[in-house]
Amino acid sequence: MRGLLLRLSALDSDAASAVRVISFFDALVAQHAGLERLVASTAQLAECPAGLAVPETGVWLRVDAEGASLAAAPPPSVSRELDGGGRVWLERDGGPLPLDEIVLERFAIAAAVLLGETRSRLSGLDxxxxxxxxxxxxxxxxxxxxxxxxxxxxxxxxxxxxxxxxxxxxxxxxxxxxxxxxxxxxxxxxxxxxxxxxxxxxxxxxxxxxxxxxxxxxxxxxxxxxxxxxxxxxxxxxxxxxxxxQIKVAEIGDIPDVQALDRLAAEAGGPDTLDVLTAVAATDSVRKAATLVHRHHSSVAARLARAETSIGYAVDSPAGRFRLTLALALRRLRDSA
Structure with a gap:
C-alpha cells in the first residue's frame, strides 16, 4: 500500500490519481487497520495533521504528518461529517490540494466502517x-x-x-x-x-x-x-x-551520603532520627519540624545535633539542607523499588 501512494502532493488531479486515493483507503479497510492507523495513514498521505472525532462514543484522534499523536484542540480545518455522527478533518496550512475533497470523502467512509468494527469493544468493562x-x-x-x-x-x-x-x-x-x-x-x-x-x-x-x-x-x-x-x-x-x-536503583546504595543515613538508621532509635531529619528537610525551622513529628522542639534539636555528628555535616545551611534532602530522597527512591 505504501508503494501504491506515498504523498498526495505528488499526484495530479486526474481520474487515475483519484482511483489511487480510493484504493489507498479501501486497502486500509480491507486490512481492518484500526482507527489509529487510519488517521495516521491519512495524515501521512495528506502531509498535514488529520483527525477523527465522534462525540457520541468519545472517540477522538488527532495525528500529525509524521504519524505522532497530538493531544491538543485542533485549529480550524476542512472537515467531512460522518454518517451517524462525528467528523473527520484535515489541517492544511495553505490552500487545499486538488484531491483533498476525495481524501476527506474516503477518509469519512473508511472511518465509518472501522468505527462499526470497534464500537462494542469496551462495552463489557467496568x-x-x-x-x-x-x-x-x-x-x-x-x-x-x-x-x-x-x-x-x-x-x-x-x-x-x-x-x-x-x-x-x-x-x-x-x-x-x-x-x-x-x-x-x-x-x-x-x-x-x-x-x-x-x-x-x-x-x-x-x-x-x-x-x-x-x-x-x-x-x-x-x-x-x-x-x-x-x-x-x-x-x-x-x-x-x-x-x-534514569538512575539505576542498585547504584544508590554506593553513594556516601546515603550510606551515612543507612548507618544512622541502624543505630538505636535510628528510624525516629530519620523521621526527624525528614521533617527538618521539609520545613524551615526546628520548631516546625518538631510539630510535624509530634515532638518537643528541644528533643528534636538534641536528636538533630547527634545526627549531624553521625552524618558528618550540618543541615542548617542551604548547602547542608540540600545535601540532606537529596540523600533522603535517594534513599526513599531505593527503598521503594
Missing part, C-alpha cells in the same frame, strides 16, 4: 478496567478516548493521575484501579488530594496523555515519607523526577 486502559502506555488512542468518555472525561480535559501507595482510597475523588502494588486514581486538575495517604501526584495534562501523568505519579510516590510527607507532587520534584527515572 470502571477499574477502564482506568487501567486509560493509563496504559500500550493502549491505542481510540480505545483510550472511548474509555475516557465512558468515565465522563473529555479527551482534552485537564486531569491528574494519582498513584496511591498505601492501598485503595476509601473515598476516592475519581475512578480508581489497582495496578501492581499501587492504585491509580483519575481526577480533574483542580481536585483537592485526600490527606493521610501515601500519594504521588502526577502533572496536569490533557486526559489523552494520562499515561504520562501516571508514570510521573508512580515516581513521585516513591519520594513520599509516610507520616511526615504523605503526598508528593511530581511538579515539586523538579530535576529530581527525571533523574529518578
Amino acid at each position: 470502571d477499574p478496567a477502564l482506568v487501567e486502559l486509560i493509563v496504559s502506555a500500550s493502549a491505542g488512542d481510540a480505545e483510550r478516548s472511548r474509555a475516557l468518555h465512558l468515565l465522563g472525561f473529555s479527551p482534552l480535559t485537564p486531569i491528574r493521575v494519582l498513584a496511591v501507595g498505601s492501598g485503595p482510597l476509601p473515598e476516592p475523588p475519581g475512578p480508581q484501579a489497582a495496578i501492581g502494588r499501587q492504585h491509580a486514581v483519575l481526577v480533574p486538575a483542580e481536585t483537592i488530594v485526600p490527606i493521610g495517604h501515601t500519594i504521588g501526584i502526577g502533572p496536569v495534562l490533557p486526559a489523552m496523555r494520562a499515561p504520562e501523568s501516571w508514570r510521573a505519579a508512580t515516581v513521585a510516590v516513591r519520594f513520599a515519607a509516610p507520616g511526615v510527607v504523605d503526598a508528593m507532587r511530581w511538579d515539586d520534584l523538579g530535576a529530581l523526577g527525571p533523574i529518578a527515572q
Whole structure:
C-alpha cells in the first residue's frame, strides 16, 4: 500500500490519481487497520495533521504528518461529517490540494466502517478496567478516548493521575484501579488530594496523555515519607523526577551520603532520627519540624545535633539542607523499588 501512494502532493488531479486515493483507503479497510492507523495513514498521505472525532462514543484522534499523536484542540480545518455522527478533518496550512475533497470523502467512509468494527469493544468493562486502559502506555488512542468518555472525561480535559501507595482510597475523588502494588486514581486538575495517604501526584495534562501523568505519579510516590510527607507532587520534584527515572536503583546504595543515613538508621532509635531529619528537610525551622513529628522542639534539636555528628555535616545551611534532602530522597527512591 505504501508503494501504491506515498504523498498526495505528488499526484495530479486526474481520474487515475483519484482511483489511487480510493484504493489507498479501501486497502486500509480491507486490512481492518484500526482507527489509529487510519488517521495516521491519512495524515501521512495528506502531509498535514488529520483527525477523527465522534462525540457520541468519545472517540477522538488527532495525528500529525509524521504519524505522532497530538493531544491538543485542533485549529480550524476542512472537515467531512460522518454518517451517524462525528467528523473527520484535515489541517492544511495553505490552500487545499486538488484531491483533498476525495481524501476527506474516503477518509469519512473508511472511518465509518472501522468505527462499526470497534464500537462494542469496551462495552463489557467496568470502571477499574477502564482506568487501567486509560493509563496504559500500550493502549491505542481510540480505545483510550472511548474509555475516557465512558468515565465522563473529555479527551482534552485537564486531569491528574494519582498513584496511591498505601492501598485503595476509601473515598476516592475519581475512578480508581489497582495496578501492581499501587492504585491509580483519575481526577480533574483542580481536585483537592485526600490527606493521610501515601500519594504521588502526577502533572496536569490533557486526559489523552494520562499515561504520562501516571508514570510521573508512580515516581513521585516513591519520594513520599509516610507520616511526615504523605503526598508528593511530581511538579515539586523538579530535576529530581527525571533523574529518578534514569538512575539505576542498585547504584544508590554506593553513594556516601546515603550510606551515612543507612548507618544512622541502624543505630538505636535510628528510624525516629530519620523521621526527624525528614521533617527538618521539609520545613524551615526546628520548631516546625518538631510539630510535624509530634515532638518537643528541644528533643528534636538534641536528636538533630547527634545526627549531624553521625552524618558528618550540618543541615542548617542551604548547602547542608540540600545535601540532606537529596540523600533522603535517594534513599526513599531505593527503598521503594
